[in-house]
Amino acid sequence: MGMGSPEALLICEHCDTVYRRQLLSRGDVACCMRCGAELERHHGLGANALLALILTALIVFVQANMWPIVTLGLNGQLSSTTLWGMIIAMWQEQAKVVSVLVAATLFFFPLMKMTMLGWLLWFARVGRxxxxxxxxxxxxxxxxxxTMSEVFVLGALVAIVKAHTYFDVIPDPGIYAYxxxxxxITIFAGVDLRRLWDDVPEQAA
Structure with a gap:
C-alpha cells in the first residue's frame, strides 16, 4: 500500500496521535509512544482459521449447555443440573436479577458474539x-x-471445592465443556477485530 493512503496510517484511540503503519513480526505489538495504549499487534490467524475456531466454539457451546455441569450426592441420592436448570432454580428462588445476569453473560451474549463474528468472517474469507x-x-x-464464561468456570471450581466438604461432588462433562x-473465548479476546476494517475495505460504489 502507498504510504500516502489512509490504510498506511494508525491513529491512537486514546490520544489521537498518528503513526505510519509498520509491518509486524510474530509476537510484535505496536504501542503509542505518547500514552502507551496498544495500537496494533501481529496476528498469525487468518479469516479461515478464525472461522474454524468459531464453528468449534459453537459446537462446544451447545454441548456445554446440554450436558450437566455437576452432580451432588448426599445419603446415596444424586442430583445433577445443567446451566439452564441452575438459572431456572435461581428464578424460582426469587433470585431473578442474578438469574437474568447469568443467562445474559453465559448464554445470550457469548452466543451473539460468536454468531456475529462468524457472520463477519464468512464474508471476510473472500475479501468482502x-x-x-x-x-x-x-x-x-x-x-x-x-462475555464472562471464565468467571463462571472459576466460580464453579471454587464452589465445587467448598461443596465437597458437605456433599459428594462429581464434575460432569458440562463443566469441562465450559x-x-x-x-x-480467550483466544478470540486476543484477536484485534479492528483489523477487519483494513482486511475488508469498503468497496467503492
Missing part, C-alpha cells in the same frame, strides 16, 4: 464486507466485556 458490517463491528466492541469454551 458482510451485510450490516458497521453496526455488527460496533456491537462486538460493546459485547466484549460482557472450560474448553473459556479457552476458545
Amino acid at each position: 464486507r458482510a451485510p450490516g458490517f458497521v453496526p455488527l463491528m460496533v456491537a462486538l466492541h460493546r459485547l466484549g466485556p460482557w 472450560a474448553a469454551l473459556t479457552l476458545l
Whole structure:
C-alpha cells in the first residue's frame, strides 16, 4: 500500500496521535509512544482459521449447555443440573436479577458474539464486507466485556471445592465443556477485530 493512503496510517484511540503503519513480526505489538495504549499487534490467524475456531466454539457451546455441569450426592441420592436448570432454580428462588445476569453473560451474549463474528468472517474469507458490517463491528466492541464464561468456570471450581466438604461432588462433562469454551473465548479476546476494517475495505460504489 502507498504510504500516502489512509490504510498506511494508525491513529491512537486514546490520544489521537498518528503513526505510519509498520509491518509486524510474530509476537510484535505496536504501542503509542505518547500514552502507551496498544495500537496494533501481529496476528498469525487468518479469516479461515478464525472461522474454524468459531464453528468449534459453537459446537462446544451447545454441548456445554446440554450436558450437566455437576452432580451432588448426599445419603446415596444424586442430583445433577445443567446451566439452564441452575438459572431456572435461581428464578424460582426469587433470585431473578442474578438469574437474568447469568443467562445474559453465559448464554445470550457469548452466543451473539460468536454468531456475529462468524457472520463477519464468512464474508471476510473472500475479501468482502458482510451485510450490516458497521453496526455488527460496533456491537462486538460493546459485547466484549460482557462475555464472562471464565468467571463462571472459576466460580464453579471454587464452589465445587467448598461443596465437597458437605456433599459428594462429581464434575460432569458440562463443566469441562465450559472450560474448553473459556479457552476458545480467550483466544478470540486476543484477536484485534479492528483489523477487519483494513482486511475488508469498503468497496467503492
